[in-house]
Amino acid sequence: xxxxxxxxxxxxxxxxxxxxxxxxxxxxxxIGPRVADRLVAVNMMGTMIMCIIVILGVIMDExxxxxxxxxxxxxxxxxxxxxxxxxxGVYQEHKLKQQKEDK
Amino acid sequence: MxxxxxxxxxxxxxxxxxxxxxxxxxxxxxxxxxxxxxxxxMGDTMGLSLCLLGAxxxxxxxxxxxxxxLIAAFLWLASPVSSHLISRMEVTTNEELEKYCxxxxxxxxx
Numbered sequence: 704x705x706x707x708x709x710x711x712x713x714x715x716x717x718x719x720x721x722x723x724x725x726x727x728x729x730x731x732x733x734i735g736p737r738v739a740d741r742l743v744a745v746n747m748m749g750t751m752i753m754c755i756i757v758i759l760g761v762i763m764d765e766x767x768x769x770x771x772x773x774x775x776x777x778x779x780x781x782x783x784x785x786x787x788x789x790x791x792g793v794y795q796e797h798k799l800k801q802q803k804e805d806k
Numbered sequence: 807m808x809x810x811x812x813x814x815x816x817x818x819x820x821x822x823x824x825x826x827x828x829x830x831x832x833x834x835x836x837x838x839x840x841x842x843x844x845x846x847x848m849g850d851t852m853g854l855s856l857c858l859l860g861a862x863x864x865x866x867x868x869x870x871x872x873x874x875x876l877i878a879a880f881l882w883l884a885s886p887v888s889s890h891l892i893s894r895m896e897v898t899t900n901e902e903l904e905k906y907c908x909x910x911x912x913x914x915x916x
Contacts, residue, residue: 706808706809706812707812707864710812710816713816717819717820717823720823720827721823721826724826724827724830727830727834728830731833731834735839737839737896737900738895738899739839739843739892739893739895739896740839740842742892742895743833743839743842743843743846743892744833746846746850746888746892747829747830747833747846747849747850750849750850750853750854750881751826751849753854753877754822754826754853754854754857757857757858757861757874757877758819758857758861760861760870761861761864761865766868766869766870766873769870769873769874769877770873772877773873773876773877773880776877776880776881776884777880777884780884780885780887780888783888783891783892784887784888784891787891787892787894787895788891790895790899791894791895791898791899794898794899795898
């Protein structure tokens with residue numbers, strides 16, 4: 704365990720690179736022309752955040768951060784499922800209304 | 807013995823980081839959502855698994871290692887489902903799909 708505390712600068716560099724990639728994912732989610740682009744970018748951000756939490760748990764020698772990573776994975780999966788179902792439902796309702804107006 | 811564990815753990819974490827970088831470059835280079843999803847699915851499974859494996863090497867045999875195995879197992883089950891749902895949503899709500907990819911007509915068997 705002493706080796707991890709001796710070479711902490713390696714982990715700091717890894718965390719910095721992961722944070723920069725997180726910002727780039729956020730830019731991707733703002734640019735993306737379609738809705739699915741934004742969902743893919745948010746999913747990617749969730750995975751990178753899980754990686755950051757696990758590495759922080761290794762450095763700080765706290766075991767309970769792994770529980771937080773597990774809950775984060777479940778919540779992000781649930782968010783993607785709910786958003787896709789809601790968007791598909793709203794779109795099909797809109798189309799049905801338009802078809803009725805055309806007739 | 808401790809040196810071997812440390813070097814192996816850090817090597818796996820750096821390999822996972824490389825996979826994440828490749829995933830990000832791929833998402834920026836491709837032109838359509840359904841292509842970008844090929845690149846995005848790579849980081850979800852392999853990038854995170856390599857990072858978790860590296861962390862498991864650094865922590866040794868303890869209770870936290872079991873929790874990390876549980877995270878990997880849950881993610882391997884849940885990530886393909888979310889990719890499938892996103893692509894199905896894209897196909898049903900896009901009106902100009904013919905421009906981007908070929909759609910095969912179902913042949914009705916009489």
